[in-house]
């Protein structure tokens with residue numbers, strides 16, 4: 040069976056890992072970094088992803104997307120409150136947000152797909168084979184629409200998503216494999232955009248999730264905002280300047296706030312510095328750990344209520360928890376560790392790198408699916424109750440939250456008017472009484488044969504699969520016939536839209552390839568220019584003056600080409616320069632050989 | 646929209662008389678969950694009750710550890726993770742079986758749900774007759790509702806409120822004692838049921854005893870729900 044990779048598609052950072060002879064490993068990129076920042080920049084020269092794209096955050100904020108995960112499976116209305124924080128133009132179409140970048144619009148799954156493609160390429164380069172299958176992680180508290188959007192992203196990126204698994208449970212797999220733990224553990228995962236808590240029982244290779252809870256809109260991003268808001272307010276007070284009017288400076292403030300926050304996890308004091316617009320110079324301000332702790336206390340406190348709820352649902356108290364495992368970059372904050380320790384009454388573990396443990400766990404799950412690992416099995420739960428709208432706009436629960444998945448339930452439907460030919464069904468997810476307070480997942484219409492009221496009997500099976508994604512089947516109990524249902528997702532792309540996006544992505548692929556070619560050609564040109572200049576310095580005296588002149592001409596021609604945008608021209612000038620420096624290269628080689636021989640002689644003599 | 650609730654615990658089921666044929670190779674299935682000839686997973690019959698599905702007799706006392714061990718064992722046999730390389734049919738059977746196993750485990754793990762499920766299986770149509778709480782309990786609950794409403798409306802600082810509050814506290818203690826009594830009575834009935842089943846008699850007397858236990862159990866289980874709800878309401882109001 041073809042290899043399956045494990046992917047952590049994070050709000051801030053994404054990683055890809057694979058199982059290497061029983062040990063999960065993260066795959067590093069050409070820059071030797073394991074994490075790909077989840078940033079996508081749409082430049083005039085094409086698409087850039089990851090570290091190079093990060094530079095565009097301040098350079099071209101309107102066309103550089105970060106934290107796209109916060110928009111997955113959401114409508115514009117859902118994110119209304121935080122729109123001011125994002126520099127790009129958002130629109131909505133069919134209940135799905137769209138980013139307007141230049142002339143085109145992109146859905147969140149399309150942007151995520153660009154990150155996934157980068158990871159796919161990374162894995163392909165490292166493993167030397169084509170990668171088409173993946174396990175992708177999502178926050179445990181993601182609802183059906185958000186999971187479906189993640190699956191769509193995989194498909195658009197040319198990946199068959201064999202399994203969507205929850206981030207904290209993935210972490211527990213990596214942790215359990217490494218530490219051989221048994222007992223009850225709590226995984227506390229605070230990342231860039233989301234918070235999850237999962238309580239699991241580990242026994243004889245079975246990882247049974249007892250309960251999960253969380254907040255899909257709470258993470259390091261929110262902490263950065265509080266610090267940024269403080270800086271923005273002070274700039275306003277001191278200079279009468281509203282930085283909101285300067286998207287590039289807003290990004291710079293955000294990045295500086297994050298930098299200061301990260302530093303304050305290690306030291307007690309740091310200085311935040313900002314370049315002000317309109318030549319107003321620099322703003323700087325000292326920040327202490329105490330200050331950001333009192334600023335962010337409320338946010339961190341917000342993670343504790345879900346922890347208590349999860350404990351309650353698992354029918355446990357903190358004393359029952361044998362170990363607490365920390366996952367996610369934001370758990371490096373001392374205050375987070377302290378509050379977690381206080382809640383559970385024990386010092387949390389952080390032996391495994393909190394940035395990587397989720398990706399490592401995804402690789403373990405991938406290995407289980409491919410039949411490599413057979414002694415471990417994850418039994419996860421659905422985080423939210425699933426229900427249908429009944430008369431009076433009330434939600435009637437069909438599958439309760441924290442039910443082990445796969446989970447199924449059947450409901451019988453009938454008509455109440457003679458000759459009625461359809462029954463409308465509205466599927467919801469959430470814990471509230473009223474339908475309108477819960478998340479609308481989908482609507483569909485059951486086809487019913489025209490019969491007297493109450494005679495038709497249509498059995499609908501709701502089945503949540505191992506990905507936590509809902510499948511619906513209907514069967515006419517009188518005829519025994521199954522009927523296919525066209526479910527219209529409330530906040531998702533339709534199948535045909537996803538297909539169109541897959542097609543488009545092949546077109547982008549062509550653009551991507553040329554952008555990549557340009558970047559690589561420029562890198563090679565830069566390297567050649569540097570070595571040639573060094574060679575000229577060292578060996579210029581060894582060759583004829585006209586050879587030097589030819590080399591210099593070729594050198595400046597390459598410099599010009601390098602600043603252009605055509606990779607083929609750059610390649611041609613590279614070839615020219617290599618040709619022109621032949622005599623220099625040969626001369627240097629001879630020279631070093633002679634010196635080498637002399638050196639040898641000397642050493643032999645002594 | 647109208648629909649009738651019919652959770653999977655709905656109608657009485659009958660045990661299948663004999664093992665069916667393998668869906669794949671058509672030979673008679675003799676293995677437990679897998680065909681012994683072609684090694685394909687077999688769908689757990691929809692007719693199978695949860696006790697049989699998990700290999701336990703219809704008893705109300707179940708060792709949770711044994712149940713868990715069985716659940717893990719069957720999960721390892723059925724979970725979709727282990728069918729990724731198999732045919733679409735096998736994947737679909739694995740999904741159906743896992744979902745059923747998870748429901749079975751959830752139902753049997755909790756003593757109350759277990760008893761309610763057993764009532765569904767054993768009492769058949771009797772179950773569908775709506776029970777209302779006995780008159781005395783009903784009256785008590787109504788009175789308590791009134792007191793709760795009064796308390797909610799009363800000025801918290803007033804003497805009246807304090808009196809009401811202490812009255813509610815007394816009620817709470819009484820109701821909680823009542824809950825405790827019901828739990829004890831249930832435990833006794835569970836033990837009686839199991840003992841009766843173990844004896845396996847088919848006399849008229851045994852049948853009468855069986856009906857008595859089931860009816861009594863059903864009454865307590867439904868009263869228990871009323872009391873639980875009112876206690877929750879009470880605790881939420883006065884705390």
Ligand SMILES: Nc1ncnc2c1ncn2[C@@H]1O[C@H](COP(=O)(O)OP(=O)(O)OP(=O)(O)O)[C@@H](O)[C@H]1O
Pocket residue numbers: 048049050051052053108206229230231232233234258259260297300301302304366367368369370371372393394
């Ligand atoms: N030393 C540190 N102190 C405080 N915060 C940190 C530190 N290191 C990283 N972070 C924060 O952690 C977050 C990123 O963590 P991580 O990479 O785990 O998130 P993610 O996986 O991308 O997000 P999510 O899991 O929410 O989708 C960022 O907000 C970053 O600022």
Ligand SMILES: [Mg+2]
Pocket residue numbers: 047049050206230231367397
């Ligand atoms: Mg994460």
